[in-house]
Amino acid sequence: MALTSLKELQAGDPDTLLVFEMGKNSQLDSLRYQSPIMRQVFMRFPEVLFIHRTPNPRGKILYTFLVDGPGVLPESSLTRIVYFSVPVKENTEGLVQLLQTFKKFNPDWERICTILVDPYFSLLPVLAMEFPSAEILLSAFHVCKFLQGKFYRLALEPSVKQLLLTTLKNTVCSATASNLKKMHTLLSDSVPQDLQPDLHLGWLLDDRIWLAHRWRSKAESICYFQDLEITTRLLSQFFGIELSLERSILSLLRYLKQNMEKEGASNLDLTIPANCTPLEPSAEINKFQEVEACIQHSLQTICAEPAAQLCLGEFAVVQRSVQLIGSSTDKVNVQILEDVHEVRLQGPGSCTCHFSKTFGLPCRHILTVLSSRHQVLQPEMLPEQWKPGRRTPPGSVASLANILGSRWNVGLDKELLVAFLTGEVRRLLLQCSREEFERRYNTLRELADSWIGPYFQVQV
Structure with missing residues (x-):
């Protein structure tokens, strides 16, 4: 069944690159894929290669290659994807096979000048060996996501945390040397000194990182970050949406093919038309932020005050976090910041995490599922004792209100x-x-x- 389904990807187009290996129990173990359209896109824009890594709960990593750089300004970064690969293991041998297959089917690889990677990419020597003439840099997008994740986990006052997040967003969308230096100074003054090494503040002053991004205008930068945010979320959700690697990959590739056809990617028109107006800063709120606002409103409306405060604290972790979501018949597997739990939404919502079991309230994992489905919290998902106006049994809401009003001990x-x-x-x-x-x-x-x-x- 796995072999037949994968072969369907090549049906009608023998020029499609498809290399895969089967492991134990005839399960898909690795895959390399590139359609003819992807190959043509890379032939046209080979100078800058953007590599994004998407993990899933099964321990696999999806490598997605996208073209980047001046002249490559599509309305959707889906049209910039030029290669997919899932190695058997994320080690030297697996990455060498991945890269050598890419080079074999793309002779223009020698024209690559710059490769953009994320801060967690640990196999840089392999990249340097396979692409000796290319400069390997951290991407501005991945540095921004790295710092956002760190800010959310810092034990800072909410107002300070919000200031850091807002300033970071404004800085990366106008990455002048002056703005980057101001951001560096703000972090140096706001974050305790013993926590600063973990933030890698030196990246803000590394001009090579930002030169590869600075050519964009502020409006173009906003479009760029918004588009990559949506695309990387889609990759995460598709790659973790099924229990088997084969079904995840097939779902992702079929979705990609349908949307590339809708966007007319086959004509390789990847430059912004003259009459295209990039998004202005005032239009930054997208559908994800609107959904988050609705969820916050539903929490404050449905939950008693102490419960709402607890759940809003959990939801703060969900916002802009890396989210991997997989589903089976009656369960949804959720991973946020490498914390994996099972969620049930039927009846009073429940999760396997400590917060949900202890308080019986919607945790960060339940809220992630609601956010990804564009849904809000419903009254039937909340236990009776947490609803406003209900008489509370001894030791439930009343004691938690005391907890919220006291210091941890x-x-x-x-x-x-x-x-x-x-x-x-x-x-x-x-x-x-x-x-x-x-x-x-x-x-x-x-x-x-x-x-x-x-x-x-x-x-x-």
């Missing part, structure tokens, strides 16, 4: 964790068979005796 954290673990142990004991119950009970009995005291002093 070790005792409180332990109390919440013990309560969670106690409930889980009780549930597992009640649901297991009698034989399994005896085995688990005896194990707990032994642990209690050795830690707390002999049997007559301790009740399990």
Whole structure:
């Protein structure tokens, strides 16, 4: 079945590059793909190559090559994609095979002058070996995404965090040496010194990174970042949308083919027409931001105040984070910043994460699913005790309101964790068979005796 489905990609077009390997149980293990249209696009614009890496929950990495640089200003970066590859493993051998296949089918690779990569690209020596005449640089887009992710995780005042995010957006869209220096100074003054090395502030002052991007006007830069943001989200969602690598790749390539045909990419008209007006800064709010605003409003409307505050804190992590979403019949797998959990939306929403199990509230993973589907929180997805105007049982909303109004302390954290673990142990004991119950009970009995005291002093 896998072989037949993949061969369909070449049906009617023998010039399509398709190289793949099957692993255990006849499952797709690696793939290299390039359509004739992709090859023609690269032949026309080979000077600057942009490489984006998309991970998925199964441990695979999708490499996407796009053309970049002056003269390549499409309305959608989907039309700039020139190569897809998923190596068996992201190691030296896997990357060498990936690059050598690309070079074999694209003789114009020798014209590549610049290769743009992300900060997490650890196999730079392999790139340098395979493209000896090309300069390898961090891309402005990936540096921006790297810093955004770091800002969201910094323990700073919300107003300071928002200032950093807004200033970063304005800076990368007008990446003059003066603006970059001001951004560097702002970070140096706002972020504790011991956390600054993790931000790699020197990248802001590395002029080679920004020269490869600075030729764009401010309006063109806004279009560029918005377009890449949407494209990389699409790559993430398609690459993680199915349980098998084969189905993920097939879904992605079919979507790409349909949209390239709609956009007329076959005529290779990748330059902005004279009558095309780039987006102005005032038009920066896109459909993703509108959805996020609606979700925030639904949280504040449906949830009691303490619950809304907890959920809004979770949703802050979701916004502009790397999101990988996969689905099966009744489950949705969500990965945000490498934190993987299973989500159920039926009835009161639930997730396998600690936050959802402890509070019974919509966590960052549930909110990610809603955001990706352009949906909002519904009343039936919330447990009754968290709805406004309801009488709350002892120890639920009232105690959490106290938590929100107090400082964190070790005792409180332990109390919440013990309560969670106690409930889980009780549930597992009640649901297991009698034989399994005896085995688990005896194990707990032994642990209690050795830690707390002999049997007559301790009740399990």
